[in-house]
Structures are given as structure tokens and as C-alpha cells.
Amino acid sequence: MTSAIQVHDLRKTFGRTVALDGLDLDVASGEIHGFLGPNGAGKSTTIRILLGLLRADSGSATLLGGDPWRDVESLHRRLAYVPGDVALWPNLTGGEVIDVLARLRGGVDERRRASMIERFDLDPTKKGRSYSKGNRQKVALVAALSSDVELLLLDEPTSGLDPLMEAVFREVVREFRKAGGTVLLSSHILSEVEQLCDRVSIIREGRNVESGTLTQLRHLSRTTVRATLGDPVDAAQLSTLPGVADVVVTGEHVTCTVGSDDLGRLLEVLGAHRITALTSAPPTLEELFMEQYRTTSAATS
């Protein structure tokens, strides 16, 4: 599997602010890669370096086998970018913007342009100044998807879209991958990332905290187990089991968390107490995300 994006030990400071502090990122060709982090974590800075708009202070970044700072012309033919806050020219219509951006990138795919405008339910005859935020976002998405590219760099592309349009967006991005495209999707809408992404990277304060598939990340994290038991269990006894924590026993109900390697042992013990109901929830991305932040902020402070 080849890499579409390879970033190693990337650093970038703005004055005294450190935006990127040794970031690593690896996006494989043909995958949708989620790029997670809170505001100010360095997601946009990374994407802007990949676009050759910013120059990294040190470290390396390779994009589709080229240097994003030097090979602007050849690389930009093969990628499209959608920012989170789209600014349009106030006196150009949406249709004109879509056409000029797609032509600059090498040409308009007429069939795709028409279908995207229809699916995103966009009126291309309105002037830039009269579009709402969500509609400006749609113009940028249609412009990006109307030309023939291999890589999409999307920086919080769905901010301002309504839930219906978010669903269209997810569909369209999946089709793009199916056709062989690669997507870097920066977002903090975790449900979106969870539904779309093959792998995710979580960054914090300009550094990579975790990356891998959701399954891999889940493996690192703890599963919450809730059980209703026929024979009550002693909280202290459960807590002595390896890998078990956060034990709460109220009458016949028990809740605890357990590392994935120790789940089997826990179930054996609970089984001896006549389980009448059991739910075991793997951590959601949100829990993973929160946990990463709790642990790293504890480690840094």
C-alpha cells in the first residue's frame, strides 16, 4: 500500500505560537483518513502546509510523491481543497466560481458538475454575497468534486451543512473513495469521522497523539460493561480482577470498565453470578477522543 501523504516531524511556528511541534501523519492511497483534534490543534496549519500555502520550519512532507512547497503546479492538478469557512467573491455567481476553480484545476467534468449541483440542491445563479454559510460550503464542495482529482483535502467541510446535506456529503465521499480517490478529512464532528473514515489520526497541540484504524484505537481503550445479576457480586472482589476498574454495584446492577484483553475473565466471573442482562459497549470515538485528551493533558501538566 502506497502513501498519498507522508508527514514526518513537521514543525511550524507563528511568532511565539507553536502550531506544529513534530507532527507525523501517514495517509494511505485509497483511504479516507480522519484528522481529529480540537480547535487550534494544528489541523488547518498541516493542511495549508500540504497545499504549499505555508512553508514548514522543519520536518518533511510528501504529497502524492511530490514536495508540496515546490511542486505546486503538478500537485494541485491532482488535488482539490475545501476549507471550513468558504469565502466567495461577492459579485460572482456560485456557478461561475465552480467553473473557474474547476477549469484552473484542469477542466470541468460536466456530468459530475450537474449531478453534484442536483444532489447538493444548490442554486448556482445566486451571487456570492447572497449565499448562506451552508450554501457557500456547497459551492466549494461542488467545485472540488467537479474536476477529476485523486486527492481531496477537506478542512471541516461540513460546518454549516444541514443533516440532509451531511448525508449527501458522506455518500459522495464514499463514492469518491470507491473510484480510487484518497481523502484527508479534518473534522471534529466525531460521528461523521466514525461513519466515514478507514483510519484516524488524533492530534493535540501540534503533535500526533494516536493513529490507526478505529478497531486498533478501540483495542487500546476500555470497554464499558453493564450487567444485571441474579446473585449480587461484591464490588471489592470485582476490583481485584486484572484490567477491571470503575466498578459500581447498586443492588443487582453492576457497571465497570475493562481492557479488551481482560474482557473474557470478567465475563467468566460475572457468569458465575447468573447474568440476567448484559450490555458491553465498545468505546465510541467520542470516548476515545476524550480519553486521549484526558490522558495527554494529565501527562503534559
Next chain:
Amino acid sequence: MTAVAELARPTVTGLTGTTSLLRLAARRDRVLVPVSALGLAGFVAMSAQATFALFPDLRSAQASMAPTLANPALVAMYGPISSLGIDSIATFKSVLLGGVFLALLAYVVVRRHTRTEEESGRFELLGAGVVGRRAALTAAVLLGTLAVLLTVVLTVALSIAVGLDAAGSIALGVSWLVIGLSWVGVTAVAAQLTSSTRGTAAWSLGALAIAFLLRAVGDTAAGDSPGRFLSWLSPLGWGVKVSPFGDNRYWLVVLGLALYSVLVALAFSLLERRDLGSGVLPSRAGRDRGTMGTAGALTRRLARGTLVGWGVAYVVLGLALGSIAGSVETFVGSPEVADMLRAMGGDAGSITDIYFATELHFAAVGASALAIALVTRMHTEETTTRAEAVLATPVRRARWALGHVGLAVLASAGVVLVGAVVAGLVHGADAGDVGGAVGRLVGAALSTLPAVWVALAAAMLLYGALPRLTGLAWAALIVFLLLGEFGDLLDLPEWLVDLSPFAHLPALPGGAFEWTPLVALTVVAAVVGGAGIAALRRRDIG
């Protein structure tokens, strides 16, 4: 219940929050307004003092200045002189020029706190709080008015302090009050009419240009011609007619206050008829397909409105210049005066030639403003992140920048040439030699372009290397203009005056043509502009 009553009341006046908005606006303008006011007052006081020093006795002043001041070229620029008193001579250039700068200040302040705020969406942030519907416009109009009053009071005080006649100084204040308040009103209305900052600029600056031309034509028309009435249609004309240090017509303040009241009332009634974010003039649906395929085409398309506006302005300018030229010779009949003007204009030819040479240099300064506006658009594109959208396509930065620079070069040359051709046609038809007049003026117009390129290149360098200081390009142009206008009067050292590229232009038509300064200016422009593009290629965008 009381809470409901308190909440309900503000909607009646729509003025709730005006004081806090005014305080916020005043805080944002705490440098701009006082510095401009002081600058304008200082400009009057300093040029008056310099004139006093230059002409210790009144007679010599009258003898040397009187014929010059009757020159229509000067009357077109500065208005007719109020009297032949030394105070009037000392403020000849500052009355109208300062009034125009004050109108610009009023326009900037009012626009900043109305349409610009609304377009950027910051208003919604405020409007969602407890702020009445009329509060923002009220605050902007109040601040604009305060800025005008502050400037007027400072100017009157400083004028009296440097020894200008007190009654005349107050008349000067009245003149500026009329002009300044008029543009508070004009801008307040313009901000309601259109739905963009640029549209507001076009309406209020367009009104300023028209007002200037109306009074230029009116003031230079022959004594008995009905054309003289045109000056009365222009608030700038009223400002001139106050005639400070001459007739001191204080009563004209009534006209200014009346126009101010009518325009402000109109602005508020327009505000009632529109939604937040929109203008009274509707935004129409446009084409669903675009034809642009290159970054240059996009740049040209975005500049289209500006180019048309400037083109029209220069056609009108050419008409005015050409029609005034015919009367230049008759105004200045005596051979002594002709000799003196010749001395002033170096080795130039006829009086008409000197007149055209002077006005073409002004036209070139104007074209530089266009060039700077087109180059600094890149900065606007960058700060609004629209540049990012273009630069994320295969368009290289140097190419994007060259598109803007190339357009600025062509457009500035285009307007100067249009002005020269039109002036040549009108003057040539008058003098019976169309071909000759057009040819000479076009040649002269071409010779001013290298100075325009230097101003353009300076803007490119600022934007490329120090984007946050891009606005200094305008300051530089104003300094060039003031150095040319007042360098001799203030007796500034020659090296300082020579900093202005316009100081190196040959006096054409009529004067001797020299290649050296033109080639030197062109080389400077190429080096400076090239450095700007090189700097842009190396820096971070956004």
C-alpha cells in the same frame, strides 16, 4: 412585568445600545480620527506659515502670485482665490484640498462602522445583543460628525494661532464643515443603497468626483456664462464659495446643514426599508455558468466595475481638461506672466503646454491610485481567504501576482491615454489641429507612465514583503503628491522632493524630452516590483 416593559421600549426608538456602539467605534478609530484631524489642521497652519516666510511683504506676494492664481488650471484644482490678501494666498491650496481630505475622512469613518461591519457579519454578533435597529447607523453618523467637528475646531484654532485672520479662519472652518458634513450624509445614504463595501465606496467616492468636476467646470467657466451655476450644485462648490479670508460668507453653513439633515434622514428612512445585510438596490440572480478559465481572467472580471468607473471618470476628466485649455491663453494674456509661468515650468513651451503638463502629472497620480488599488486587491483576496481558493489550484503565486500587476499596468496606462486622447480631441477641435493635439498629448501621457510604475511597484513590494503594511502604499502616494505640491513652498530639501517619482518626469508637452529619467524610473520599478514578487513567492500565505 417591568422586565417586559423595559425590553419592549427599545424597539420604539431602535436606538438602544447606541452609546456602547459609539464607544466601540470611537475606540477602533482612536488613532485614525485624531491623527487625521491634527494632520489636516497642521497642513493648513504649516503651509500658511511657509507662505508668510516666503513673502514678507504683501506687495511682492500679490505681484508674483496674482496672475498665477488666475490660471484656470489652478482654479480647476483649488478653486478661485478668495482675495489678494496674504491670508488668502497662504491658504489658497489648502481650503479645497483639505476639504476633500476631510470628506474622505468622513467617508472612511461612516463606511467603516456601517456597511463594512455589516458585510463582515460582525453586525449580526452585535445585532443579536440588545442593540436597536437604528443604533449602528446613529453611532456611525455621530462619530463621522464628531470627526468633522474635531477637525474643524482644531483647524480654526491652529489657523488663528499661526496668525491667520480670525474671521477668515472661522470661515475656513465653515467651508470644511459644509464639505465634511455633506460626506457624512452621502456615505450614510450610500451604505444603505448597496449591499457591499465596494458599492458604498463607488457611490460616495463617485459623488465626490462628480462634485469636484462640477465645481471645476463651474469655477473655470467665463464670468457671464451660465456654466458658473454648476458650482452651486456641488457641496465642494459651496465650500469654495464660503470664500475664507475674502467675503467670509458664513451663511453658506445653512446649505451644508440642510444637505446633511436631508441625507441623514434619507439614510434612516432607507434603513427602515431593507433587511440586515442587504441593500435597497436588489442583488439580482446571475449566470449559472462561467466563462473564465485562467487566474488572469478571474482578476480582470473582478476588476471590471472598477475599470469601467475609472474609464468613465477619465473620459470626463479629458473633456474638462480639453475644454478648459482653450481659455488658458486668454486668462493669462500678458507676456510677463507668460515668461514667469515659463520659468516655473522649466523650459516648457506655450502656456497651454504648461497647463497640460501640470494636469497630466495630476492625471498620472490618479492613475497611480488605480494601479495601487488593483495591486493591493491581492491583499484583500488574501485576508478574505479567497486567494487560497485560487492558489490551491495549479496557479503559481508569481503568475497570480503577475496577473494583478499586468492588469494594473495596462489599466493605469489605459486611463491616462483615454484622458489624453479625449482632451486632445476637444482641444484640437478648438484649436483646429486635432491630429497634432492628440499626438502631443498622447506622447506626453506616455512619458508619465514610468512614475506610475514606480508607485505600482512600491505597492507590490509592500504586499509581497510586508503584507500587513500594504496600506502604506496609499500613504506613499499621498506623500509623493504632497511633495510635488508643497515641496517648493515649504522649501524642502531637493533630495526629499526627489523621492517622488513624479518629480523626475519631463515637462511634456512643450518641454524637452529626456530618456534618462524615464529609463531610470522604469528600471527602479522593475527591480522593486520584481523584489515584491520574489518576496511573495517565499512567504506564508494567509
